[in-house]
Amino acid sequence: MTEVTPPVVLSIGGSDSSGGSGLQADLRTFAAVGAYGATVVTAVVAKNTRAAADVLEMTPPVIAGQLKAVLDDLPVAAVKTGMFASADGIGEVLARAKAGALPNLVVDPVLLNEGIKSRRQIAMALERLLPYALVATPNREEASALLGWQVATPADMAQAARELVSGGPQYVVVTGGDLVVGTEALDAVWAAGEERYMSAPRITARNVLGSGAVFSAAIAARLAHGDAVVDALTYAKGLVGRAIQDASDWRLGSGPGPIDVCGWSAPVI
Numbered sequence: 001m002t003e004v005t006p007p008v009v010l011s012i013g014g015s016d017s018s019g020g021s022g023l024q025a026d027l028r029t030f031a032a033v034g035a036y037g038a039t040v041v042t043a044v045v046a047k048n049t050r051a052a053a054d055v056l057e058m059t060p061p062v063i064a065g066q067l068k069a070v071l072d073d074l075p076v077a078a079v080k081t082g083m084f085a086s087a088d089g090i091g092e093v094l095a096r097a098k099a100g101a102l103p104n105l106v107v108d109p110v111l112l113n114e115g116i117k118s119r120r121q122i123a124m125a126l127e128r129l130l131p132y133a134l135v136a137t138p139n140r141e142e143a144s145a146l147l148g149w150q151v152a153t154p155a156d157m158a159q160a161a162r163e164l165v166s167g168g169p170q171y172v173v174v175t176g177g178d179l180v181v182g183t184e185a186l187d188a189v190w191a192a193g194e195e196r197y198m199s200a201p202r203i204t205a206r207n208v209l210g211s212g213a214v215f216s217a218a219i220a221a222r223l224a225h226g227d228a229v230v231d232a233l234t235y236a237k238g239l240v241g242r243a244i245q246d247a248s249d250w251r252l253g254s255g256p257g258p259i260d261v262c263g264w265s266a267p268v269i
C-alpha cells in the first residue's frame, strides 16, 4: 500500500464560539481546499454573530506547548496566524518563525476591537512577526493601525501595501471588503516588486463574517498544495467571493452571519 500525506496547514489563532471566523472558519476553509488543518489556540473568544462578550487568553507556555506538539510531529507545509489576545503570545510564534520552523507563513494581522486590553502592543508585536511572513493580509483598519496613518482610498491601500512590504513580508494584500467603490470588491496587492489590484464583483450581502479568515486561510492552503503565491492569492479571492455569494440566503444568527466556504448552497449545475 502506498502511503499518502495530505498537505498540512497550521492555523494559529483564536476560537470563535459562533463558528463564523477564527480557527473554526480556518478549519472549514482548509477542508474546502483539500488540506488537513492543525491548530494552536491563542485565545477563546465568547462571541456570537452580534458581538464578542469575553476573551480568555492562552498563556505563552500553553501556546508554546501546542506549537511544539504540532511541529514535532506533523509535516506542516504552511502556517496561518490570526487573532492574538496579547503581545506575549505572539512572542512564542516569533521565536518559531525566527528558527525557520513556520514555512509559507501567512499573517492575517487581526486586531479585534472588543475584549482586547493591549491593541497597540499587539500591533507592535505583529510588526516584529511580519518580516518572517511570506504573505500578510491586513484589512484597511489593520493596515492603518500597523502604519499609523489612515488607509482610506484604493490609492492609500496600494501605498500601504508598498510600505508594509518594506517591513518584511514578500507579498502584502490590503483587503478592502468594507470599501464601497462602484461595483467592485477591491484589494491592493504588492507582489514581486509590483503593485496591482485584485478585483471581483462586490456582492451586496448581510453575511460576511469570517471573510478575512477564509481569504487568508485559503491562501495558506493553496501554498501548502504547492501553488505559486500569486496563484494562491487569485484562488483565495475567487473562493471568498463565491462563499459570500452562496451564503446570501443564509440565516444563521441575528447579526452578520458566516459565509459558505464549503459550497453547500452553491447552485447545482
Ligand SMILES: Nc1ncnc2c1ncn2[C@@H]1O[C@H](COP(=O)(O)OP(=O)(O)O)[C@@H](O)[C@H]1O
Pocket: 138, 139, 140, 175, 176, 177, 178, 185, 186, 187, 200, 201, 202, 203, 204, 205, 208, 210, 211, 212, 213, 215, 237, 240, 241, 244
Ligand atoms: N461584499 C463582498 N463581495 C465580494 N468580496 C468581498 C466582499 N466583502 C469582502 N470581500 C473580499 O473578502 C476578502 C476579505 O476582505 P475583508 O472583508 O476586507 O477582510 P476582513 O474580514 O479581515 O475585514 C477580500 O478579498 C475582500 O475583497
Ligand SMILES: Cc1ncc(COP(=O)(O)OP(=O)(O)O)c(N)n1
Pocket: 013, 014, 015, 016, 020, 021, 022, 023, 045, 082, 083, 108, 110, 112, 208, 209, 210, 211, 212, 213, 214
Ligand atoms: C477569534 C477571532 N475572531 C475574529 C476574527 C476576525 O476574523 P476576520 O475574518 O479577519 O474578520 P471578520 O470578517 O470576521 O470581521 C478572527 N480571526 N478570530
